[in-house]
Amino acid sequence: MIFGIKEKSIILTNFDVLFAIATNIHVRLKTGFVLQVAVQGTVSLQCSNVRRGFHRAALLRLASDSKSDTSVPPPSYHEVHTAGESSSSSAQGESSEDAQPNTSFQDQSGEHGEDYETEEQLQARILTAALEFVPQHGWTVEAIAAAAETLGLSSASTGMFNNGAGDLVLHFVAQCNAQLAETLAEQNNQVQLGQAEAKKTAEFLKDAVETRLRMLIPYIDTWPQAMSILLLPHNIPDSLKHLSTMVDDIWYYAGDRSTDVNWYTRRAALTGIYNTTELVMVQDSSPDFEETWAFLDNRIKDVVNMANTAKQVQATGEAVVQGLMGAAITVTTQKMIQFPERNILSTKRLLGLLF
Amino acid sequence: MKDPPELQLVALRVYDASAYVTKLERNMAASARTLVLRALSDSTRNIHHVSRCRIKHLCCRAGITGCRGYSDSTEGKSTHFGFQTVPEEEKAEKVYKVFENVAKKYDVMNDAMSLGIHRLWKDTLLHTMNPQPGLRLLDTAGGTGDISFRFLEYTRSMYDRQQRLRAKSHQTPSWQDIADHYVSDKAGPPQSRAVVCDINKEMLKVGKQRAEKAGITTGLSWVVGDAEELPFDDDQFDIYTIAFGIRNVTHIEQALQEALRVLKPGGRFMCLEFSKVTNPLLTRLYDAYSFQMIPVLGEVIAGDWKSYQYLVESIRKFPDQETFKEMIEDAGFFCVQYFNLTGGIVAIHSGFKL
Numbered sequence: 220m221i222f223g224i225k226e227k228s229i230i231l232t233n234f235d236v237l238f239a240i241a242t243n244i245h246v247r248l249k250t251g252f253v254l255q256v257a258v259q260g261t262v263s264l265q266c267s268n269v270r271r272g273f274h275r276a277a278l279l280r281l282a283s284d285s286k287s288d289t290s291v292p293p294p295s296y297h298e299v300h301t302a303g304e305s306s307s308s309s310a311q312g313e314s315s316e317d318a319q320p321n322t323s324f325q326d327q328s329g330e331h332g333e334d335y336e337t338e339e340q341l342q343a344r345i346l347t348a349a350l351e352f353v354p355q356h357g358w359t360v361e362a363i364a365a366a367a368e369t370l371g372l373s374s375a376s377t378g379m380f381n382n383g384a385g386d387l388v389l390h391f392v393a394q395c396n397a398q399l400a401e402t403l404a405e406q407n408n409q410v411q412l413g414q415a416e417a418k419k420t421a422e423f424l425k426d427a428v429e430t431r432l433r434m435l436i437p438y439i440d441t442w443p444q445a446m447s448i449l450l451l452p453h454n455i456p457d458s459l460k461h462l463s464t465m466v467d468d469i470w471y472y473a474g475d476r477s478t479d480v481n482w483y484t485r486r487a488a489l490t491g492i493y494n495t496t497e498l499v500m501v502q503d504s505s506p507d508f509e510e511t512w513a514f515l516d517n518r519i520k521d522v523v524n525m526a527n528t529a530k531q532v533q534a535t536g537e538a539v540v541q542g543l544m545g546a547a548i549t550v551t552t553q554k555m556i557q558f559p560e561r562n563i564l565s566t567k568r569l570l571g572l573l574f
Numbered sequence: 575m576k577d578p579p580e581l582q583l584v585a586l587r588v589y590d591a592s593a594y595v596t597k598l599e600r601n602m603a604a605s606a607r608t609l610v611l612r613a614l615s616d617s618t619r620n621i622h623h624v625s626r627c628r629i630k631h632l633c634c635r636a637g638i639t640g641c642r643g644y645s646d647s648t649e650g651k652s653t654h655f656g657f658q659t660v661p662e663e664e665k666a667e668k669v670y671k672v673f674e675n676v677a678k679k680y681d682v683m684n685d686a687m688s689l690g691i692h693r694l695w696k697d698t699l700l701h702t703m704n705p706q707p708g709l710r711l712l713d714t715a716g717g718t719g720d721i722s723f724r725f726l727e728y729t730r731s732m733y734d735r736q737q738r739l740r741a742k743s744h745q746t747p748s749w750q751d752i753a754d755h756y757v758s759d760k761a762g763p764p765q766s767r768a769v770v771c772d773i774n775k776e777m778l779k780v781g782k783q784r785a786e787k788a789g790i791t792t793g794l795s796w797v798v799g800d801a802e803e804l805p806f807d808d809d810q811f812d813i814y815t816i817a818f819g820i821r822n823v824t825h826i827e828q829a830l831q832e833a834l835r836v837l838k839p840g841g842r843f844m845c846l847e848f849s850k851v852t853n854p855l856l857t858r859l860y861d862a863y864s865f866q867m868i869p870v871l872g873e874v875i876a877g878d879w880k881s882y883q884y885l886v887e888s889i890r891k892f893p894d895q896e897t898f899k900e901m902i903e904d905a906g907f908f909c910v911q912y913f914n915l916t917g918g919i920v921a922i923h924s925g926f927k928l
Binding site for chain 2: 338341360361364367370371372373374375376377378379383
């Protein structure tokens with residue numbers, strides 16, 4: 220995986236790929252490769268577009284060393300050779316150190332153990348750090364500014380987030396949903412492997428919603444503010460998208476594979492349950508939110524009851540209809556026996572109409 | 575198939591309003607018109623050559639510097655000064671003279687030419703910037719200090735608002751809280767500082783007078799400096815702005831490099847500048863207004879036709895939104911984006927040093 224380039228869509232030519240690979244080689248110096256690759260000499264970049272595109276796709280940051288230790292397969296020998304062969308122009312890209320020809324990367328100073336990350340990754344890092352400051356500043360741009368300062372950036376970098384607080388809240392929601400999906404997948408795995416028992420639907424739903432809502436507990440004081448931000452018109456499409464994917468995930472792991480109208484009714488029901496439980500939670504003051512979980516329990520029972528009742532009603536309705544049919548036939552045949560000469564044809568027609 | 579010299583000649587006829595040249599133009603006009611007509615109607619090489627030589631000759635007689643660039647290709651690098659072509663060394667000097675002349679009436683003329691809309695543009699710039707209290711701003715080509723005044727005002731009100739919100743959540747402070755509050759308030763509010771940097775002393779003088787009148791005493795500095803070679807150390811400023819100034823810079827790439835240098839990591843580069851209008855109908859209105867009204871206003875209000883002619887021409891010479899965005903990215907900024915204001919008449923470009 221080429222670090223940091225996959226994000227941006229650049230139409231790459233051969234040269235671009237070589238350049239990217241070569242710079243990637245340059246980055247992987249942690250692995251101790253003695254690569255006699257002329258970093259600057261990979262390509263004569265004809266189009267500044269590539270450099271600019273690469274600019275946009277990657278930037279130099281001080282990242283933790285563990286990041287650069289990820290297992291990246293060493294570049295193939297063929298690529299190294301072709302990179303080494305092509306000549307000379309000084310394409311520095313955005314490496315901070317001066318390009319030196321044919322350097323062995325082993326003896327470069329610690330700062331060269333840096334990793335590239337994209338703008339999105341940096342933004343994600345800032346937002347994650349900003350969550351710490353939410354209890355103090357609320358879901359606002361000030362929290363993001365405080366986070367940027369802890370990361371060593373000027374607080375002017377909050378301008379990167381055009382949506383301000385909305386970006387922060389949406390990032391948090393996406394993070395929680397990802398965590399939930401992971402937990403559910405793991406549980407599912409365990410059930411598949413036979414290490415755990417499969418739960419009943421009602422219990423599964425209850426546990427899933429409880430897990431998800433427990434992630435709000437650290438921010439429960441300021442959560443009403445976050446909810447109101449999510450309801451702003453320009454945020455509604457995104458927040459609805461997050462909500463619907465979460466509900467879909469839960470039902471999928473609960474085992475729902477329906478393809479009829481049940482798909483919609485189930486998700487609508489769970490959305491309703493989730494939203495109402497969330498609202499109860501923000502005003503709940505009982506220890507460990509017991510009342511919320513009791514409320515959740517009751518709502519799920521209601522939904523299950525409703526489903527059962529619906530089935531019963533349908534069965535009863537069918538039975539009633541069949542009964543009525545039977546009664547109608549009996550009456551008409553009786554009439555036929557009592558008055559045989561009258562309207563045999565008409566009763567036949569009537570029977571024909573009935574069926 | 576337009577022949578460059580003819581076009582140049584036509585351009586000179588229409589746009590160059592220098593008094594010396596107008597007189598000659600009146601003489602030239604008749605002969606040039608016939609030349610142009612002949613050249614256009616007759617497409618043989620001979621006539622073209624003749625017309626070219628004729629025009630060169632005429633131009634040399636008139637002493638227009640534009641043709642000098644055309645005839646001597648081995649001279650030093652040249653750049654544009656409005657629609658004229660001048661050697662690079664001269665451009666800075668000419669720009670200096672332009673702004674020296676307009677300094678006293680600069681603000682009045684801004685209001686008159688843009689019908690007061692320039693205030694909205696600058697306010698939008700500040701809102702896009704959304705600065706937190708305590709930041710350092712470098713206002714390059716800041717001249718009379720419009721952006722800096724707004725910056726100080728904005729951060730001050732932002733700080734007041736934050737204090738109010740903080741007070742609201744502390745409605746019933748305990749005695750301990752009150753004691754802490756007394757102790758901690760020695761530091762005072764974080765001071766946001768603005769530095770106005772301009773190459774032109776006259777503009778800075780006018781700006782200082784305005785500051786005194788407005789009663790702004792702290793947090794503002796006035797520095798003479800060239801945007802291509804800023805007199806500051808690296809990593810000094812949180813925000814770098816250049817409002818309606820970058821088109822006057824001779825080497826825009828160098829100015830962008832300097833901006834990158836003096837910004838802190840995470841710092842923001844913002845540029846408010848005239849740009850290409852996107853709406854074709856608006857383009858025609860805008861062009862008509864620019865070339866017919868603005869120099870006239872300049873003459874009437876400030877007594878200076880040529881400077882405002884230069885202003886309007888330099889706007890046309892500036893690259894469009896996408897090109898300028900690419901230039902900023904080339905300089906090394908990230909997350910570069912632009913916002914069009916008033917249909918593209920003005921654009922705010924923003925980039926980050928990450």
